[in-house]
Amino acid sequence: MDMPPLTELPGQPPGPRLAFAHDRQSIAEIAETLAALANAHGGAVVVSGGRGTHLAALRDPAAATELILAAALSCTPPLIIPLPQLVVYHEIPVLVVEVPAGLPYVYAVNGRYLRREGASNQPLSPAALHRLFSERADLGWERQIPPGASLKELDDELVRAYARRVGPPAGDDPLALLTRRGCLIDNIPTNAGLLLFGRDVAARFPQAELTLVRYHGREPADIFERTDICAPLPEAIRRAERWLNDHMRKGSRMVGLEREDWTQFPPGAVREALVNAVAHRDYSSRGEGIRITMFSDRLEVYSPGRLPGHVTLENLRAERFSRNPAIVQVLADLGLVERLGYGIDRMLRQLAAAGLPPATFRETAAGFLVVLPGQPMAEAVPGGVDTSAWRRMGLNDRQIAALLFVVEQQRITNRDLQEMHPDVSAETIRRDLSDLVNRGLLLKVGDKRATYYILK
Template identity: 30%
Template sequence: MNRTDLLQLIAHGENSRVEFKRDDVRPERLASELAALLNHEGGWLLLGVEDGGAVSGLTRPAERAEEWLMQLARDHIRPPVAPTWETVELDGGYLVGVVAAPANAPDKPYKSKQGSSWVTKIRVGTTTRDATREEEQRLYQQSGGLRYGLKPVLGTDVESLDARRIRDYLARVLGEADTPAQESEQWRRLLLNLELVTETSAGFLATVDGMLLFGRNNRRFVPQCGVRAVCYAGTDLAYATRADEEIKGALLPLGSLDGSLLETGLIERTLDFIRRNTEPSAHLQRGRRIDGSAYPDDVIRELVVNALVHRDYSITGTDVMLSIFSDRLEIQSPGTLPNSISVERLVAGSRYARNQTLVNVMRDYGYVDGRGMGIRLKVVPGMRAHNGTVPDFLEEQDRFTVRLWK
């Protein structure tokens, strides 16, 4: 970091990615700040800068300050880290130690030593605090250390899953002619192997993924499993709503062996809402009126499937949000992009799967293709061909939004 960049950081003050500290701070305190930055989006610890932004400089030689920091990062943070260290000299001969915490650190959650305990710290604005259990779970999930979808759902059992839908999946989709009797041990073992149930001290309980895919009354047990769909009369939230619906149910449809549809699933119900509440487009071609959909079906389908399959289900109390305006359509999915995936990499074709069981089953049904590059191969070129627009991809704190222009 050069002198100009450092002065700009100091001038802008502390924020969610910048923390000022004297270098005589207690090791436990500095470790908690560094761990919180690693658990957030990375950032900088500036040693030798007061809380108000005044530069006081390092109080010990730079080499000793570096050794102290590296020892602290090994002994007071789990897993141990080796942060980047450099010094920058400012006016008056003051040396500032710059500690860089990388974005997308791979081994979240990072814990700092607090007495005899190890505590997960997170950064909220300029404040560092203890993570809640749910926040800690999300950090594990971001690093691939926890598959939230495999968690048992309390209050459920094998009967909480719709056996009709599961048998339809096995017979019609996978082509398995013989399936075990529903009350048998073989049936429970089959569901266990499919990761639809898990075995606990309380018996076989449905997993989160099992309830999402095939659950009966899944809204009761996994309240964040639906879609909140709203259609507005104008271009912003201040306009009256034309339709407002809470769409719920199992993700997957129920079919018969002859291919007829008996019950729709959450994906198809969401697509139906969009079709009902978007006006068809029309243009003249050689003097003839040609009618078409407001948005390409394959683009809409890809985005709805992505939102439901890849959302962060550990974030409770919020559904996927579908908003239809007179000039655009927005799909907002709870959770940021997983570790190492940026918007640029997503558009370029990088693949990821936060909920692998959901992806596997959706691929069996044909909702997800084997390449996993729908944004690059379907959504972006589909909108360009449809009306010449480019979708907006917006990553914000705890949510990811895709916006299509009409």
């Protein structure tokens, strides 16, 4: 069941995914509620100056934030949660802290294992605890400390930039922030910390490499374009996304006097597939990296590691489970992940909006494959023209629109282009067309008022 927006939670009744706390409770009491939610299906805790659902203004929001974060760290293992959000509900300032669903660990507080049932935290029976450990049997690779790791391996500028992005109070102490995010243990970087902020990711984790390949046809061929990226994960995502967007076929067509743009694949769906592969792959598998292959009719995104936990191909859209919660949380802080577990839904919606079939998902012997459908552009967009070459030549939008107009209408005049761009001066329109003539794309016919242009 989806949670209501954060701003509405203070007015909801307590239940399996919502609890209330007050800002004078002990660290252990709040930790028990956080752990109980994490051991169930996630949820949220509303913290105010009152007791239960009787809300009152917080006495000290900063102190309450530190209390919540200290409670999360006191769990075993430490619980990674987003920073609490200050929400004003009916003029009453309260804190709302989210506990992600689908975490891979079982959490204890002072040796006690609790689970949220109804509106209360209940001890787990031995049988239920055994089942939960079986369901979440993950070795926690991202929390492990590799041999010889030290703070010197972290890129200070990346850490400071991340702390500035998160902002106060977390940004006031970058090392404390990394500890809360599971990137440091006793001031020593974990695998997650080095993957996200390391100076030399390739030396520590060659398996973190992304290989991107573009073939011009529907099958592999001897001629292709390729790049390999091995960098801190946020930078790797940004570089891979730029490469994919640059190599994706793009085009336009004229609908009346308006230009309609299209792309080989919906960029948003491509981004979701890329980010999901980086965030959720099994980094303990050292044999291979992520492979993203672009064909003329499809995009294949392969990531090492089969589906984690209790997730199967059948329940993929409904269930939430994160193999790498620390990595996911940092990527979320940086705006690269929106909500844990909802990327597939967004991907499918974007494909549908573009008139494409849904993506397909397949487990292989040692990994997971996502295939985004597409079509060769001439077939996918009736009347469409691939404008990629024009864009690489540096033509501006007006010039591309002019060429599309000629493709459709066989000719264009200064007046035609002026009507398409009424806010642009006549001299600029003249220069645009003259430049297309000089480039050998258009041929000028006639003189003065009788002048028109055709494709050369």
